[in-house]
Amino acid sequence: xxxxxxxxxxxxxLHWLLAVAxxxxxxxxxxxxxxxxxxxxHKSIGIIILGLVSVxxxxxxxxxxxxxxxxxxAGTPAYLVEKTVHHCLYVLMLAIPLLGWVKTNAAGxxxxxxxxxxxxxxxxxxxxxxxxxxxxxxxxxxxxxxxVGLHVLGALAHQVLKSENILxxxxxxxxxxxxxxxxxxxx
Ligand code: HEM
Ligand code: HEM
Numbered sequence: 001x002x003x004x005x006x007x008x009x010x011x012x013x014l015h016w017l018l019a020v021a022x023x024x025x026x027x028x029x030x031x032x033x034x035x036x037x038x039x040x041x042h043k044s045i046g047i048i049i050l051g052l053v054s055v056x057x058x059x060x061x062x063x064x065x066x067x068x069x070x071x072x073x074a075g076t077p078a079y080l081v082e083k084t085v086h087h088c089l090y091v092l093m094l095a096i097p098l099l100g101w102v103k104t105n106a107a108g109x110x111x112x113x114x115x116x117x118x119x120x121x122x123x124x125x126x127x128x129x130x131x132x133x134x135x136x137x138x139x140x141x142x143x144x145x146x147x148v149g150l151h152v153l154g155a156l157a158h159q160v161l162k163s164e165n166i167l168x169x170x171x172x173x174x175x176x177x178x179x180x181x182x183x184x185x186x187x
Contacts, residue, residue: 005169008063012172014056019148021049022093026145029138040112043104047113050097057090071158071166085151092144099140103133 007015028042072079101119104111108125110118123129158164 005068007068007170008066009172010059011063011067012170014052014059015170016172018049018052018056018093021045021052022144023148025049026141029141043100043111044114046097046100047111047119049093050101053090053093053097057094068169071164071169082154085147085154089144089147089151092140092147096137096140096144099133099137103130103137106130106133 006012025042025045028038028045031038032042070079070082072082101111102123105121105123106126106129108130110121112118155166158166
């Protein structure tokens with residue numbers, strides 16, 4: 001079997017594009033209380049994120065046979081934590097913008113993306129539903145932030161505890177650069 005040590009470039013590009021967009025929209029979300037004028041921007045970026053996450057999941061399915069094996073041994077606690085965190089990250093990446101969308105509908109508005117197009121209205125106006133969907137949207141956003149922290153700590157743990165640098169696995173480096181890095185390491 002061919003040993004694959006790096007994620008395909010499509011996975012790496014979508015990983016970093018979404019990491020920037022998600023962390024950016026988390027920050028904008030937390031600024032909304034003091035800057036309501038950011039709400040339209042927050043919703044628009046969130047809708048783009050929803051589209052990108054759908055592309056990411058479809059692409060993950062497309063390249064599923066070309067993924068590098070985990071650096072954690074199957075069945076170990078580290079392996080189970082890694083898989084659980086990755087699954088939860090995917091679920092939250094999808095659930096958060098969906099909740100934002102229906103919360104907006106329940107508040108009596110359409111979810112518009114930079115005024116260019118609007119998503120269909122899924123639920124009728126309801127004060128109570130709007131309140132609870134808002135709470136859930138906020139709670140899941142906190143969950144995402146906590147899991148991203150755990151995810152980064154996991155990558156750091158590989159470096160500190162196992163002297164294993166797993167970052168290049170997900171960096172969108174062209175193959176030539178990767179080989180040069182490997183050659184210079186051998187000296
Ligand atoms: C919103 C932010 C982020 C999200 C949602 C996220 C999500 C994910 C997911 C779901 C995977 C698994 C890929 C797969 O197998 O399908 C992954 C892999 C990875 N991520 Fe992130 N990530 C984020 C930010 C970061 C940051 C800031 C780092 C920096 C340390 C990082 C480092 C990595 C690494 C090194 C891998 C590959 C793990 C391996 O060796 O298999 N991620 N990320
Ligand atoms: C993945 C993308 C998204 C992230 C990470 C995110 C994150 C957040 C955060 C952190 C807050 C502040 C919560 C609080 O402090 O209580 C917030 C509020 C809000 N978000 Fe999002 N959001 C996203 C997508 C969306 C989308 C797509 C929409 C609508 C189309 C949306 C609509 C809203 C609304 C209306 C609020 C105010 C909630 C309230 O007043 O209860 N969000 N979001």
